[in-house]
Amino acid sequence: MIFLWFLSALLTLGCADGPECDAETPCPFGSVCVESVCETNTCVTSAQCDMEQYCADGVCTEGCDADSDCYPGTACDVETTTCEAEGCSDTHTDCAYNEFCNEISGECFEASGYYCQECGGDADCGGNGNTCYNGYCAVSCESDNDCPSAYTCIPFVDLAGNIQYFGCYTYCWLFEDGDYSDLESRDSMSSGVQEALPVHLELELPECLVVE
Amino acid sequence: MNKPILLTAAILAGLGGCSQYEFYTQSRVDFFQQINRQTVDILLVVDNSCSMIEEQTKLGDNFDGFIQYFDASESDYQIAAVTTDAIDAVSSGRMLGGDDEIVLRDSGGSLIDSLTYTRDWPLTEGAALSLDPAWFNPGDNDKIEAWCVATSSYGAGDLGTPGAANPVCAAAGPFPPDTGETTMTSEDTGDTGGAEDTSADDTATTTSPDDTDVTGDDTGDTGGGTATTDDTGATTSPDDTGDAPDGPREPRSGEVIITEFMSDPAAVADIGGEWVELHNLSDEALSLAGCVLADDGRNAFTFPSGASIDPGQYLVVARTLDESANGGAGADVETGAEFTLQNNVVLLTNQTEGAEEIFAEMVAVGITGAGLEMGLEGARLALSEPMLSGDNAGFLREDANLSIIFLSDEDDMSPYALDDYERFFIELKGDEAYRNPQRMSISAVVGDEPPSVDGQPSCSSSNGEAIYGSRYVELVSRTQGQLESICDEDFSQLAEELGLLISGLSLEFELSDQPNESTLEVSLYETDDDDSLIGVLEKDVDYSYVIDRNSVRFEEEQLPPPGTWIRVEYELLATGASNVESEGSEESSR
Numbered sequence: 170m171i172f173l174w175f176l177s178a179l180l181t182l183g184c185a186d187g188p189e190c191d192a193e194t195p196c197p198f199g200s201v202c203v204e205s206v207c208e209t210n211t212c213v214t215s216a217q218c219d220m221e222q223y224c225a226d227g228v229c230t231e232g233c234d235a236d237s238d239c240y241p242g243t244a245c246d247v248e249t250t251t252c253e254a255e256g257c258s259d260t261h262t263d264c265a266y267n268e269f270c271n272e273i274s275g276e277c278f279e280a281s282g283y284y285c286q287e288c289g290g291d292a293d294c295g296g297n298g299n300t301c302y303n304g305y306c307a308v309s310c311e312s313d314n315d316c317p318s319a320y321t322c323i324p325f326v327d328l329a330g331n332i333q334y335f336g337c338y339t340y341c342w343l344f345e346d347g348d349y350s351d352l353e354s355r356d357s358m359s360s361g362v363q364e365a366l367p368v369h370l371e372l373e374l375p376e377c378l379v380v381e
Numbered sequence: 382m383n384k385p386i387l388l389t390a391a392i393l394a395g396l397g398g399c400s401q402y403e404f405y406t407q408s409r410v411d412f413f414q415q416i417n418r419q420t421v422d423i424l425l426v427v428d429n430s431c432s433m434i435e436e437q438t439k440l441g442d443n444f445d446g447f448i449q450y451f452d453a454s455e456s457d458y459q460i461a462a463v464t465t466d467a468i469d470a471v472s473s474g475r476m477l478g479g480d481d482e483i484v485l486r487d488s489g490g491s492l493i494d495s496l497t498y499t500r501d502w503p504l505t506e507g508a509a510l511s512l513d514p515a516w517f518n519p520g521d522n523d524k525i526e527a528w529c530v531a532t533s534s535y536g537a538g539d540l541g542t543p544g545a546a547n548p549v550c551a552a553a554g555p556f557p558p559d560t561g562e563t564t565m566t567s568e569d570t571g572d573t574g575g576a577e578d579t580s581a582d583d584t585a586t587t588t589s590p591d592d593t594d595v596t597g598d599d600t601g602d603t604g605g606g607t608a609t610t611d612d613t614g615a616t617t618s619p620d621d622t623g624d625a626p627d628g629p630r631e632p633r634s635g636e637v638i639i640t641e642f643m644s645d646p647a648a649v650a651d652i653g654g655e656w657v658e659l660h661n662l663s664d665e666a667l668s669l670a671g672c673v674l675a676d677d678g679r680n681a682f683t684f685p686s687g688a689s690i691d692p693g694q695y696l697v698v699a700r701t702l703d704e705s706a707n708g709g710a711g712a713d714v715e716t717g718a719e720f721t722l723q724n725n726v727v728l729l730t731n732q733t734e735g736a737e738e739i740f741a742e743m744v745a746v747g748i749t750g751a752g753l754e755m756g757l758e759g760a761r762l763a764l765s766e767p768m769l770s771g772d773n774a775g776f777l778r779e780d781a782n783l784s785i786i787f788l789s790d791e792d793d794m795s796p797y798a799l800d801d802y803e804r805f806f807i808e809l810k811g812d813e814a815y816r817n818p819q820r821m822s823i824s825a826v827v828g829d830e831p832p833s834v835d836g837q838p839s840c841s842s843s844n845g846e847a848i849y850g851s852r853y854v855e856l857v858s859r860t861q862g863q864l865e866s867i868c869d870e871d872f873s874q875l876a877e878e879l880g881l882l883i884s885g886l887s888l889e890f891e892l893s894d895q896p897n898e899s900t901l902e903v904s905l906y907e908t909d910d911d912d913s914l915i916g917v918l919e920k921d922v923d924y925s926y927v928i929d930r931n932s933v934r935f936e937e938e939q940l941p942p943p944g945t946w947i948r949v950e951y952e953l954l955a956t957g958a959s960n961v962e963s964e965g966s967e968e969s970s971r
Contacts, residue, residue: 216816219812220812241803241804241859242800264798266796314835319794319796321792322836340468
């Protein structure tokens with residue numbers, strides 16, 4: 170109060186003839202220039218507003234003017250000042266288990282093919298260098314970029330330690346009972362309640378898979 | 382600010398809008414407040430795959446650096462740890478602590494006896510856990526029902542019978558189902574040491590399973606160690622032990638067993654008062670020289686030359702032989718810091734006694750975890766039901782900031798999209814955490830640089846290579862956390878930087894305008910009142926000016942205490958002028 174009174178008095182007495190504020194004469198911290206008059210603002214930056222609001226002329230306003238005003242997975246359309254669903258740009262970052270990112274459409278899509286398909290031998294995995302390991306197909310790959318989300322391109326080594334091939338692999342057995350791609354994961358996660366992954370403990374995956 | 386300081390600011394601000402503006406803009410006054418005392422919950426998510434032992438040790442060894450800023454900011458902190466292993470439906474996301482192993486191996490690495498306890502055991506401050514004499518065999522002494530909390534006192538007042546026969550447990554579980562009879566020596570069972578149940582049946586002679594026989598076939602269930610059983614040629618011949626023919630031989634599997642341990646003394650500090658009691662079940666003296674007492678993490682104590690245990694006798698292995706420090710345990714062998722036991726501590730706080738040692742144990746999560754790590758999923762499970770109000774109850778405090786730190790040499794393989802994890806973690810602290818990164822931040826010690834060639838490691842060190850942790854790196858960026866390289870040879874700096882970020886303390890305060898450096902006047906105030914002046918600070922002694930960042934910087938030992946105000950007054954740099962490059966400008970920022 171003292172501050173405002175003193176400031177008001179100074180401005181009134183010392184600057185009665187000119188505009189209270191303009192482009193060259195900014196208002197003091199905590200107020201904003203509206204039609205040449207300094208008015209107390211509710212915000213200075215959008216960080217002082219709720220999510221999906223932004224600071225416009227010192228007032229928190231519905232909408233956005235930066236991605237940081239939007240929740241994860243959405244981005245700000247600055248023309249419409251609305252948060253819009255953001256398309257994927259990277260498989261491993263933006264998509265869920267067993268999905269690839271279509272960077273053109275911005276959509277994650279379910280991986281087709283032999284990824285984690287149960288098998289009895291290599292012949293069940295469609296050829297092309299795909300192999301059957303521990304009862305699941307490991308689809309041939311050169312790097313993680315060739316694999317769906319939550320898979321990694323693992324070197325399979327022989328007993329002498331020589332790399333024989335690379336295959337996309339993960340804990341396939343974790344997911345066979347629960348199809349993660351169909352989960353409304355965001356809702357269920359946000360609730361803070363989530364059951365542990367279904368597991369089959371009889372299998373363990375070492376860091377380097379050994380083939381005989 | 383209020384009162385005089387407020388008026389000063391008001392005058393400057395008010396006149397700034399007037400015709401005298403040019404006159405008064407020759408000087409500025411900036412005010413900053415050091416952050417107030419913080420309440421913070423810190424979850425360490427540590428990779429427990431086989432390549433991580435050195436990194437766990439390096440982190441564990443830098444606890445002091447990690448918490449120094451929590452102490453400086455008088456933070457109320459809680460630290461807990463989980464692993465990146467998310468494939469076990471029972472234990473995934475369960476915070477570590479109170480779980481440990483005691484493993485005795487011979488000099489060749491073969492298992493003699495082992496014991497694994499968890500925090501579900503009745504670990505009690507100030508009391509040892511004592512093995513019921515009826516279970517004196519290596520196959521059964523790792524069963525929870527075979528142990529009880531000691532009841533008779535020793536030395537300085539803690540409870541236990543170090544070096545003496547164990548009492549019968551008053552509330553022991555059912556005796557071993559095996560029916561074989563073994564006559565025990567009086568030293569084994571005779572003195573009940575104050576136990577309430579001292580029925581004759583339980584003392585001088587007890588029933589015990591066949592495998593208490595001290596020949597090699599007594600090892601049936603010894604916890605999966607490398608020791609072999611009777612197939613290894615564990616005969617009664619001393620010649621096959623490799624020991625000197627004229628001295629006692631090494632124990633064979635099951636001949637020496639763990640019969641009592643004190644993991645959490647009350648009369649003295651843990652650093653001196655922990656001990657393990659061993660018992661020789663055989664009828665001959667055995668040499669322990671070269672044998673190793675260890676766990677599956679960082680501990681390994683090698684018995685010195687001359688260490689031995691007489692037939693039917695007990696040997697107390699303690700942190701120190703000093704009776705005033707070990708609580709009067711009557712120890713026979715001293716391990717120093719080479720062997721420690723986990724207390725029943727899950728949440729490490731600024732009230733925890735012996736926190737440094739407990740932290741080191743806490744982050745030594747072992748190396749037996751899954752090869753494909755799911756750090757984000759492990760953290761999510763730790764902070765979700767049923768763990769959140771079950772095994773991990775008490776960790777997540779509503780008023781506390783949350784900080785999650787990942788330590789891994791692999792990328793994250795968790796099944797959900799990163800957006801989902803980001804949202805989950807942030808919303809644990811409410812919507813406000815989106816706008817205030819101090820409320821929830823994610824930091825990582827991982828492979829921090831993308832490889833120049835796809836498929837190559839991110840970095841390498843003397844401990845091996847690390848894969849680029851792309852998902853961790855992205856999440857750190859989104860939450861404005863701290864990113865560090867797991868390939869750093871020395872973790873001391875990264876531990877300090879993580880601690881500084883989480884504590885919320887500021888080392889640097891950026892000025893609002895360019896000062897004439899020679900006119901800087903920095904003062905410290907206890908409150909926002911002019912009357913609360915603590916002192917005027919001296920440039921290049923108490924603080925430095927960093928030209929590059931136009932900021933006033935304090936070193937660790939000069940940090941303004943939490944809640945204090947820093948007043949910086951200066952004249953503006955004249956147009957076209959510049960400050961001479963100062964020494965402080967080369968200081969690193971964070």
